[in-house]
Amino acid sequence: MPLIPEIVAATEALTAIRRDFHAHPETAFEEVRTTARVAQLLEQWGIEVHRGLARTGLVGILRGTVGAGTRAIGLRADMDALPMTEHNRFAHASTAPGKMHACGHDGHTTMLLGAAQYLARHRDFDGTVYFIFQPAEENGNAGARAMIEDGLFERFPCDEIYGLHNMPGLPAGQLGFRAGPIMASGNRFDITLRGTGGHAAIPDRAIDPVVVAGSLIGALQTLVSRNTSPLDSAVLSVTQVHAGETYNVIPDEAILGGTVRTFRTDTLDRIESGLRRMVETLPQAYGAQGRLDFKRGYPPVVNHPAQTAFAADTAIETFGASQVDRDTPALGAAEDFAFYLQHVPGSYLFLGNGDGTHRASQAAEGPCQLHNGSYDFNDALLPIGATYWVRLAEAFFRHHPAHR
Ligand SMILES: [Zn+2]
Ligand SMILES: [Zn+2]
Numbered sequence: 001m002p003l004i005p006e007i008v009a010a011t012e013a014l015t016a017i018r019r020d021f022h023a024h025p026e027t028a029f030e031e032v033r034t035t036a037r038v039a040q041l042l043e044q045w046g047i048e049v050h051r052g053l054a055r056t057g058l059v060g061i062l063r064g065t066v067g068a069g070t071r072a073i074g075l076r077a078d079m080d081a082l083p084m085t086e087h088n089r090f091a092h093a094s095t096a097p098g099k100m101h102a103c104g105h106d107g108h109t110t111m112l113l114g115a116a117q118y119l120a121r122h123r124d125f126d127g128t129v130y131f132i133f134q135p136a137e138e139n140g141n142a143g144a145r146a147m148i149e150d151g152l153f154e155r156f157p158c159d160e161i162y163g164l165h166n167m168p169g170l171p172a173g174q175l176g177f178r179a180g181p182i183m184a185s186g187n188r189f190d191i192t193l194r195g196t197g198g199h200a201a202i203p204d205r206a207i208d209p210v211v212v213a214g215s216l217i218g219a220l221q222t223l224v225s226r227n228t229s230p231l232d233s234a235v236l237s238v239t240q241v242h243a244g245e246t247y248n249v250i251p252d253e254a255i256l257g258g259t260v261r262t263f264r265t266d267t268l269d270r271i272e273s274g275l276r277r278m279v280e281t282l283p284q285a286y287g288a289q290g291r292l293d294f295k296r297g298y299p300p301v302v303n304h305p306a307q308t309a310f311a312a313d314t315a316i317e318t319f320g321a322s323q324v325d326r327d328t329p330a331l332g333a334a335e336d337f338a339f340y341l342q343h344v345p346g347s348y349l350f351l352g353n354g355d356g357t358h359r360a361s362q363a364a365e366g367p368c369q370l371h372n373g374s375y376d377f378n379d380a381l382l383p384i385g386a387t388y389w390v391r392l393a394e395a396f397f398r399h400h401p402a403h404r
Pocket of ligand 1: 370
């Protein structure tokens with residue numbers, strides 16, 4: 001694989017940095033140690049650092065020395081860990097009880113650092129690279145949105161933005177691209193159905209919310225099967241049903257909860273309004289009342305076609321066509337990179353993390369899957385991801401705006 005030799009030579013150092021992050025995981029908006037380390041390294045390499053966005057986020061600015069170009073590319077890494085227990089016992093396992101880098105953000109951060117180090121030494125490009133290190137991607141904390149609200153794109157005006165996520169199960173180092181939606185929106189809802197409780201043997205004097213719940217659960221299935229195009233896809237799952245406490249009492253209330261996933265915002269709009277319509281009107285047919293509380297999470301990650309084609313072309317030029325899938329399957333999980341793509345064109349890709357055989361001895365026996373206590377980022381990806389970011393930035397300044 002044609003990696004940049006200077007980056008390959010830095011692999012050992014990058015691995016040490018990555019394992020240090022892994023051993024010291026920090027969760028949403030508490031990435032204090034991580035941010036300090038990132039800032040220290042960037043400054044050591046001569047990159048201008050701006051801290052304090054989204055509390056623990058930071059942006060590194062690197063201006064090229066060729067020409068007076070004003071065009072800019074944003075490269076983003078997430079830095080946060082998960083509130084969960086690591087089962088691995090290798091030397092770089094988590095030292096923070098109940099916290100773990102189980103999503104590989106330690107690797108994302110380190111790959112971007114590797115690219116920053118190289119580009120700082122080779123500033124022969126015409127424009128500006130923004131290295132965007134964001135906190136709080138996990139658990140709906142929306143660090144990306146916090147970065148934007150703190151003026152990310154006003155203070156650091158990127159023409160385009162790119163991000164990636166490691167992907168267990170894809171061959172190590174394989175790059176997966178997809179124009180259009182690549183990850184889903186994640187949303188949750190709570191429904192309260194209010195009837196009139198009473199004696200279970202005298203139902204005619206009660207309004208039974210359990211029966212209303214049964215009817216509503218069935219009806220809600222039509223929001224996907226009858227109201228969503230067969231060429232689109234969506235999920236509506238009722239995952240919680242709570243009502244009643246004993247055998248001979250009709251309860252006053254039934255509570256439902258669940259999730260909606262879609263790959264398009266207009267599909268989400270339609271499902272949410274359909275859900276509201278059903279929850280508010282169907283119970284009335286039974287003399288009951290329904291109330292919906294719908295909470296939108298991250299929007300879908302929708303890759304822009306031109307930027308995705310450019311990113312995939314660059315990957316093929318760099319690594320060869322056999323390493324690149326231009327049509328990788330979309331994933332039903334959600335990711336806050338979606339917010340950036342609502343403001344700036346760009347693309348988000350998957351980088352194969354392999355089958356888990358890379359794990360150091362004393363790894364736990366569970367699968368090397370994201371959010372599993374046995375997961376570990378594959379350090380073989382460090383020079384691959386760093387090389388990719390460098391080549392993408394170089395190509396951005398060289399080729400554009402031909403690709404726009
Ligand atoms: Zn995650
Ligand atoms: Zn993640």
